[in-house]
Amino acid sequence: MSEKKLEGRKNIIEVNNLKKHFKVGKGQILKAVDGVTFSIREGETLGLVGESGCGKSTTGRAMIRLYEATEGEVIFDGMNIQRLNRKELKNFTKQAQMIFQDPYASLNPRMTVGDIIGEGMDIHGLRKGKERMAKIYELLEIVGLNREHASRFPHEFSGGQRQRIGIARALSVEPKFIVCDEPISALDVSIQAQVVNLLEELQEEMGLTYLFIAHDLSMVKHISDRIAVMYLGAVMELTTSKVLYDEPLHPYTQALLSAIPIPDPEVERSRNRIILEGDVPSPINPPEGCKFQKRCKYVKDICREKAPELREVKPEHFVACHIVK
Amino acid sequence: MSRDENKLLIDVKDLRVSFDTYAGEVQAVRGVSFYVNKGEALAIVGESGCGKSVTAQSTMQLIPMPPGRIKEGSVMFNGKDLTKFTDKQMESVRGSEISMIFQDPMTSLNPTMKVGKQIMEGLIKHQKMSKQDAKQKAIEMLDVVGIPNPEKRVEQYPHEFSGGMRQRAMIAIALACNPKLLIADEPTTALDVTIQAQILDLMKDLQKDFDTAIILITHDLGVVADMAQRIVVMYAGVVIESGTLDEIFYDGQHPYTWGLLKSVPRLDTQGKQKLYPIEGTPPDLFSPPKGCPFAARCEYAMPICREEMPEKTHLSKDHFVKCWLQHEMAPDVENPIKKGRE
């Protein structure tokens, strides 16, 4: 497989200084996403990684308007998604879809697989009757199931098969952009590869753009063209998958990558792991300055005073760190 | 470390475990044998539902009985058969000589009891320590597992701990009585990678410092490569291959082992790696197939594979495989994991 050419492609979605804060009682504010900026090009897969609670899902949800942003903007195909009229909004919800982590909870158990897949078309008035059924059969075949499955119910399927149903549902309205929120985390390793290969094939055939959210950095590296690393609501580093893994610049990225065990005993025996001390701090009242300061061994005074901006330190390589030159 | 009668700690032979459900008998474990030497880490790997947890829990009689029942087999631990132990005898082994840690610390920590007290319980019960000594030891254990301010933390409840700290607390409880064997069932699956690295590091140190043997259950082959000395590969309730770390990773012989190794991407490969998923799903354990359970998903399957379960073929002192491809009449098949390395 060759690497995709991304230069010269236009941005399909732009996120500018996006913030999503939640009120969590006692007048406290949880800053789930706190000023995130990135863009995704047409046909590209942007991986979004980071530890539990760092704001990945919230970012993805705000990007397709499942959450109202607290501040900042999301520009899809040139339009600010917070300022759409009804018709534009309907069009946007068709163009931007989501695949969820839990293939068990995200499918309505009382609906047949055919109706689950057809629901989006019904809402958007896309296809009716025979044409609708034909599309459902086509989608089932595209995702590696077969037309007989249309009349069955979700509980009759395995996790991997359910995730395929979720993908068929997302594809039914012919979207351009899909937020894949941990689409493989609930699946067995041998099944994960099936779903990832399917997502890659579909992207190639239909020119889809993905935001791919996951814990598993090995898989993210495999599927993504570029990767954004988040920590406590902020993007710490953003660059191509290759550069991120070959020359990570942010101390957090370095520790994160070094923490991942590689399935090769020889490699593991000769590795020196950077062990980060402590836990991820709470997004309620996060520290002033750099969000990573409490676990960073290079921390300086300036890191406690001022939050570092995400700067382009080399072409296509963005880092938010005062230490990196 | 190969089998050595002087170092042998636990020796499981032909273990068979079933669950009687309304739908019928689930044959979860169907004749599993393995051993662990003193101070050694053995990994049990395999797909979800293949019987890893049931195997581990059965050795300590921790499966719910009924519906579960140990149909056959023996679990020799320090020369005694644990399957013959009464509940009371088992009680004295659990938490003192053999300890277990689980994926979800909240299921095994008592939410209504202070963490320190939970560590002290075993010490008072098994080691007949005084309350005062036990408390001192509890503080020491929290310190060993890297929890800051242990004097304060012993007085806290589990919900006041973060996920990684709970896992550490569970390890502290498990190791307080200095067990000879630690069974760790997906100990880091629910944790973030930076916390996982901390916990694995801790487990390796403890293994070294206290000569504790570990049975590590995980689906993460990276964790296996980092932690284990030997591997047992399970599929649909049976062991299909076993060997040292290098024998399995570089010279594995079972097509299922190949599938496991080839379906995961690696962080350290250059360029785009092709992933080879194992198509299909594991068989139903209500009526396991009569031949090799992997035959239906195996690209090399021959007619005999669907008829009869292959016997063990021994390839070295530690390495054996159960696969008809080892038979002299079978066609030669190129080993795809070996080839990838040359």
Ligand SMILES: Nc1ncnc2c1ncn2[C@@H]1O[C@H](COP(=O)(O)OP(=O)(O)OP(=O)(O)O)[C@@H](O)[C@H]1O
């Ligand atoms: N609706 C909500 N109300 C209050 N807090 C929320 C809400 N949704 C998310 N949060 C909080 O926002 C933070 C970010 O959550 P988010 O789900 O985006 O994290 P994540 O990076 O997707 O984590 P994970 O990897 O565990 O899925 C967390 O602290 C979470 O508890």
Ligand SMILES: Nc1ncnc2c1ncn2[C@@H]1O[C@H](COP(=O)(O)OP(=O)(O)OP(=O)(O)O)[C@@H](O)[C@H]1O
């Ligand atoms: N209490 C029970 N009643 C009925 N069946 C059970 C029970 N516990 C386990 N099983 C069955 O036994 C089989 C083996 O389960 P086990 O939990 O050992 O799998 P595992 O290899 O640990 O999987 P995982 O990786 O998902 O933890 C499964 O088919 C499971 O459904």
Ligand SMILES: [Mg+2]
């Ligand atoms: Mg999430």
Ligand SMILES: [Mg+2]
């Ligand atoms: Mg299990």
